[in-house]
Amino acid sequence: MQIRDVIYLLLSIVFLGLALIVSNQEPTKLSDASEGSLVEFVGVCAYSSGDFSILTDGQVSVPVYSYLEPGKVYRVVGIYRGKGIKPREIREGTLELEEYIGAYWVDYYPSILTPKKIKLRFGLQNVTPGDIVKVRGVFFGSRLVPVEYEKLGRLREPRDGFPFNFTGVVLYGGNPALMLWENRSVRVYLRDNKTLTPGHRVSVLGITRVSGSRITVYASNFSILGIADEMIVSGGCRISEVLDDRVKVECLDMPLSNVTGRVGDIVEFKALKRFRDYLCLSCNVTQRATMENMICHPEIGKVGRVSGVVEEASMKRGSLLIKVSKNGCKVLVKIREQLNVKPGDKLDAFGVFSTYYSNPVLIVQGREDICVNSSCN
Structure with a gap:
């Protein structure tokens, strides 16, 4: 070697x-x-x-x-x-992991809300925003690295600070909009100056704020599902009273908004039922000029017109009572305003029939509904 x-x-x-x-x-x-x-x-x-x-x-x-x-x-x-x-x-390997239960949410980055926001290092597969999840992992900087997770379901009731997905009917449009959900009102704020239209059925997903009975949702996204037909009523009848920003009509139990007219006008309407009124979605008003004279056949509780000659007029408890006659028929007209009228004058009035000491009387709302020696058409 x-x-x-x-x-x-x-x-x-x-x-x-x-x-x-x-x-x-x-x-x-x-x-x-x-x-x-x-x-x-x-x-x-x-x-x-x-x-x-x-x-x-x-x-x-x-x-x-x-x-x-x-x-x-x-x-x-x-x-x-x-x-x-x-x-x-x-x-x-095996490692002791931290565990959190909350709602999965994706805004600018994935996170879970407990309701405190915990940022995730990456998104969860097969999990949609709003799902309640149990996540186990460790933190890398300020973000949790998910190792194990499981879905636990979704919230059925709104909770403060958590995502909520609900379907309701838009009662008041715009941004914010007011929606009806299970007989409760929900105020919805939308992104990017978007607006909602009254009468639409809408699905909304967003972060919820709950304060007492008040529910507010800051929408992340929404989808329009169609018209809420069960909330829409249609019909036609006469205006019985004019309010500041709406009218009362004979055939509805609440005032009708988004329409103007005078007592006696006919309103053909398609309207959305809300908490305290009906919102006119599509309305057509026919003027009262063709309404017949009902001096000879008054209907108590109905809108009517009285045209005739003044027989007498007097003040009674702050109201002016006028007796009007025509063709042998007589009826009282009552108005809570001073009016320059005397026997022999011609009178034309619109109002609602009631009774005064068992006698029919036409209750007139205001001066625009009664005319002396001229027509109120």
């Missing part, structure tokens, strides 16, 4: 011995590691791109020079170099 061969043999023995020493070396903790040390670390993959990943246990994070699947727990053994681990062995 030549000297050179002997040298090669001795070197091989030395290297084999060193390898055996290293292979039997117990890995140290990352906190005790120095350059070239054999280390062991258990953590969750918070980031991975190509052959570079980052593991974290929620307290300490370390680069690993290998591709790892985000969201998985790994046990890595390797050489500590350049403040990272060059792995020799990669296995599945």
Whole structure:
């Protein structure tokens, strides 16, 4: 054997011995590691791109020079170099995880609301915003890295600070809009200056604020499902009273808004029923000029017209009572205003028939509904 061969043999023995020493070396903790040390670390993959990943246990994070699947727990053994681990062995690991229950939400980033917002490192697969989820993971910086999660259902009632998905009818349009949901009113604020139209059935998803009986939803998105036909009424009848911003009509139990007219006018309407009124969605008004003279056949409780000659007029308890006759028929007209009228004047009036000491009387609302020596058409 030549000297050179002997040298090669001795070197091989030395290297084999060193390898055996290293292979039997117990890995140290990352906190005790120095350059070239054999280390062991258990953590969750918070980031991975190509052959570079980052593991974290929620307290300490370390680069690993290998591709790892985000969201998985790994046990890595390797050489500590350049403040990272060059792995020799990669296995599945176990780690104590933090657990949170809340509503999944995606705004500018995925999160869960408990109702405190906890940002997630990445989104949850097969989970939709508004789902209640149980998430287990560790934090990487300010964001939770999800490792395990399960869906627990969705909220059936609005809770303060949580997402809520509901379907209701728009009662008052615009932005904010007021919607009817299960006989409760919900104020809805929309993004990007969008508006809702009264009478539409709408599905809304957004963050809820609840204060006592008041429910407010800041909508993330919404979809129009169609017209709420069950909330729409149609018909036609006469105006019985004019209010400041709406009218009363004979055939509805509440005032009709979004329409103007005079007592005696006929309103053909398609209207949305709301809490305290009906909103006119489509209305046509026919003037009262063709209404017949009902002096000879008054109907108590009905809108009527009386035209005739004044027989007498007197003030009674703050109201002016006028006896009017025509073609042998007589009826009283009552108005709560001063009016310059005398026997022999011609009178034309619109109002609602009632009784005065068992006698029919036409109650006139205001001066625009009674005319002396002229027509009130």
